[in-house]
Amino acid sequence: MTTGPSLDLLDPAAFDGGQPHDAFAWLRDNDPIHWHEEPNGPGFWVVTLYKDVKLVGRDATTFSSARGIMIPDVAGALGDSQGAPQMMISMDAPDHKHYRRLAVPDFIPKAVKEMAPRVRVLAAQIIDGVIEEGECDLVTDIAGLMPSYVIAEMLGIPRADGVALYDLTERIHSTPDPEHPEAGMTAVLEMLQYAHRVWEERRAEPRDDLSTKLAHATVDGEPLSEVDFGMYFLLLIDAGGDTTRNLVATGMLALLEHPDQLGVVRGDLDGRLNTAIEELLRWVSPVVYMRRTARRPTVLGEAEIAVGDKVVMYYGSANRDPRAFTDPDVFDVTRWPNEHVAFGGGGPHFCLGAHLGRSEIQAMLGQILTRLEGLRIAQQPEWLRSNFISGVRHLPVEFKPGSRVAS
Ligand code: HEM
Numbered sequence: 332m333t334t335g336p337s338l339d340l341l342d343p344a345a346f347d348g349g350q351p352h353d354a355f356a357w358l359r360d361n362d363p364i365h366w367h368e369e370p371n372g373p374g375f376w377v378v379t380l381y382k383d384v385k386l387v388g389r390d391a392t393t394f395s396s397a398r399g400i401m402i403p404d405v406a407g408a409l410g411d412s413q414g415a416p417q418m419m420i421s422m423d424a425p426d427h428k429h430y431r432r433l434a435v436p437d438f439i440p441k442a443v444k445e446m447a448p449r450v451r452v453l454a455a456q457i458i459d460g461v462i463e464e465g466e467c468d469l470v471t472d473i474a475g476l477m478p479s480y481v482i483a484e485m486l487g488i489p490r491a492d493g494v495a496l497y498d499l500t501e502r503i504h505s506t507p508d509p510e511h512p513e514a515g516m517t518a519v520l521e522m523l524q525y526a527h528r529v530w531e532e533r534r535a536e537p538r539d540d541l542s543t544k545l546a547h548a549t550v551d552g553e554p555l556s557e558v559d560f561g562m563y564f565l566l567l568i569d570a571g572g573d574t575t576r577n578l579v580a581t582g583m584l585a586l587l588e589h590p591d592q593l594g595v596v597r598g599d600l601d602g603r604l605n606t607a608i609e610e611l612l613r614w615v616s617p618v619v620y621m622r623r624t625a626r627r628p629t630v631l632g633e634a635e636i637a638v639g640d641k642v643v644m645y646y647g648s649a650n651r652d653p654r655a656f657t658d659p660d661v662f663d664v665t666r667w668p669n670e671h672v673a674f675g676g677g678g679p680h681f682c683l684g685a686h687l688g689r690s691e692i693q694a695m696l697g698q699i700l701t702r703l704e705g706l707r708i709a710q711q712p713e714w715l716r717s718n719f720i721s722g723v724r725h726l727p728v729e730f731k732p733g734s735r736v737a738s
Pocket residue numbers: 388419420421431478482566567568570571572574575578616617618621672673674675676677678679680681682683684685687688
């Protein structure tokens with residue numbers, strides 16, 4: 332094997348300005364199941380080929396989620412399964428199935444379709460909030476508000492709380508930040524305290540919302556405990572927040588940087604937006620990776636994986652694999668078919684919010700592209716400091732001031 336580019340996938344700096352696509356390309360060609368050292372851990376396998384990412388994601392019998400989905404083994408709330416409460420994203424069958432089904436009815440296409448008019452109203456209100464100004468931060472003033480408003484309405488909590496909770500998720504994903512090593516766990520605890528109050532309120536006084544359904548749900552005939560409720564609540568706020576935000580904001584950045592492609596979408600918004608959204612998902616791949624842990628010895632490519640090894644799927648790499656996509660480094664908003672893995676490789680943990688996310692993205696981009704005339708980048712973007720979630724965290728833009736439309 333030739334020596335590859337030096338690459339530290341644990342260093343958030345490797346993701347400043349986008350995912351390290353040159354290094355991923357080298358790994359796919361030369362070392363597709365790459366062993367990566369880990370300063371405070373045993374190391375992990377880096378899976379970069381599309382076919383292997385799908386294989387690992389779908390084979391939940393060999394590759395477990397129960398030791399956590401982020402690379403570091405975290406004792407307690409977010410990762411270690413040794414008796415600690417879990418989010419369903421870190422569970423295996425049969426528990427995972429039992430927990431996932433509790434929220435499925437609210438995320439199936441029919442439910443998302445019924446909510447779509449409301450999502451469009453929220454998108455219009457968000458643009459109303461900035462349109463008279465002629466300038467804003469596309470991330471914090473537009474893209475970030477959408478997922479927090481939507482999940483707040485679904486859970487039946489005030490919008491402002493949805494925004495505040497969502498800010499906490501960014502703190503969770505930005506860690507480990509060497510300057511604030513405790514920030515992630517503090518944010519988790521703040522969220523759980525909030526969830527505790529919601530659980531008490533809904534147990535005492537049921538309402539017509541997802542929080543009430545979860546507070547009164549049963550698994551194996553047993554009511555969901557307050558802690559289980561908290562973990563579920565945290566997951567729902569967390570999973571849809573900066574993923575959707577980053578797709579909208581970083582997707583808009585990609586469109587503004589490719590004016591020809593922006594012109595193609597704008598030329599026939601009704602006909603092309605949905606196809607373009609799939610290309611934005613492939614291009615941006617907001618979730619950098621998901622981890623699994625081998626629960627039996629196996630062979631992946633030429634790598635011999637031992638029991639307990641961490642196996643990490645890099646979605647951004649799979650989505651640029653020329654073995655799966657023609658000209659993968661070309662941003663083509665008309666690309667079809669586009670079987671990207673931005674929502675996962677299709678296994679049991681496939682994104683529960685994929686339909687909802689698409690609906691939010693469609694509403695938000697529809698508003699941005701039709702109402703913000705002369706939209707342009709005012710200052711270079713600042714990227715999120717994270718090796719887990721990719722995208723811009725600030726994108727100052729300017730546009731022609733316009734009028735509000737929503738009530
Ligand atoms: C652009 C937006 C989004 C992206 C790129 C995204 C991506 C992902 C990915 C990669 C996974 C893991 C899949 C796997 O391990 O196989 C996941 C899981 C999940 N997502 Fe999303 N997601 C997005 C939006 C949302 C939204 C809006 C929600 C709604 C709250 C949501 C809720 C979830 C949940 C609950 C899981 C865990 C599912 C399970 O373990 O069964 N996501 N998502």
